[in-house]
Amino acid sequence: LPLEEGAAPTDGRHPESVHGFNDPDERVLVVFYTNHKNNGFQPKNLYSVIADTFDTGSSVSDTADGSEYKEEENVDNSTEPKLGCKDTLIIVINEDRSDRIVKELSDIWEKHGYFIIVKSLASLQFNVLYHEKVHPHMALTLQEEDAFRKKFNITSDHMIPEIARFDPAAEAIGLRPGRVCRIMRPSNTAIRAPYWRLCKNAPIERKKAAVRG
Numbered sequence: 001l002p003l004e005e006g007a008a009p010t011d012g013r014h015p016e017s018v019h020g021f022n023d024p025d026e027r028v029l030v031v032f033y034t035n036h037k038n039n040g041f042q043p044k045n046l047y048s049v050i051a052d053t054f055d056t057g058s059s060v061s062d063t064a065d066g067s068e069y070k071e072e073e074n075v076d077n078s079t080e081p082k083l084g085c086k087d088t089l090i091i092v093i094n095e096d097r098s099d100r101i102v103k104e105l106s107d108i109w110e111k112h113g114y115f116i117i118v119k120s121l122a123s124l125q126f127n128v129l130y131h132e133k134v135h136p137h138m139a140l141t142l143q144e145e146d147a148f149r150k151k152f153n154i155t156s157d158h159m160i161p162e163i164a165r166f167d168p169a170a171e172a173i174g175l176r177p178g179r180v181c182r183i184m185r186p187s188n189t190a191i192r193a194p195y196w197r198l199c200k201n202a203p204i205e206r207k208k209a210a211v212r213g
Contacts, residue, residue, distance in 0.1 A: 027087040028174070029053060034094050034121065041094040041118070045105050053089055054114055055082035085113040088174055096120045102166060102203050109165075109201050113127065115176050128168045136170045136184045146178045163197035170199055185189035 031049055034043065052057065083089055097118045108114050140148060154160060157178075161201055164168050165177050175181050177199050187193035 014121065025086065027083060028090065029083055030090045030092065032092045032123075034092065040095055041091075041097065041101065043100060046091070046101060046104055046116075046118070049091055050108070050114065050116070053083050054112075055084055071136050083114075085115075087115070089114070091116065091117045091118045092124065093118060093120055096123070100204075106165075106201050108205070109177060115164065115174075117171055119171070127172065134169055135186075137173050137175075138178045138182050139173045139175050140182060148180060157198055160196060160198035164199045164202050165199050166203055169175070176197045 006079070031053065033049060035046060097120065101118055105116055105118065108116060129137065160180065163175070163181065165171070165175060170181065173181065178201075179199050181197050181199065182198060183195045185195055186190050
């Protein structure tokens with residue numbers, strides 16, 4: 001994550017020195033959840049972190065088994081203000097996230113509007129945006145997105161090609177569902193040309209292997 005010039009390293013719980021992904025007033029909180037047991041990072045762990053970090057106002061239910069994790073059950077003595085729907089929570093875990101966690105993250109966004117990214121320690125060892133096969137991605141601000149829609153007379157989101165929120169490049173720039181990013185790709189006529197993608201709240205579609213007779 002980019003830090004402000006001259007800022008001291010954070011301890012993983014305080015986001016004040018981290019720039020917002022999409023908007024200047026967005027707060028980004030990084031939580032290292034690496035002390036869980038061998039059964040991996042489970043939905044109950046996810047909801048426990050949510051209860052500690054977000055201003056839920058009420059309990060948040062595990063969509064899989066109906067379990068509830070209330071704020072008072074996970075006491076957080078930190079004086080830092082709770083996160084809201086405009087903020088981003090990044091949870092770093094030991095292993096790769098499971099498909100069940102991906103489903104929970106999608107459901108949490110749809111039901112509560114909480115934007116949460118779960119990444120493994122191993123995935124943070126390399127910045128995917130620096131890969132030679134990954135073109136530059138940049139999330140548009142609300143003002144830039146409004147100008148883009150007016151310039152190209154975009155009257156419906158269906159007119160914009162999509163990118164999954166769990167796409168590695170989309171996650172690297174903290175792209176939220178419903179927001180637009182610009183991708184700069186090589187062009188035979190203009191050297192580099194911009195492409196735009198609308199973020200959708202859905203897993204990455206995996207291509208099925210061709211079956212040969």
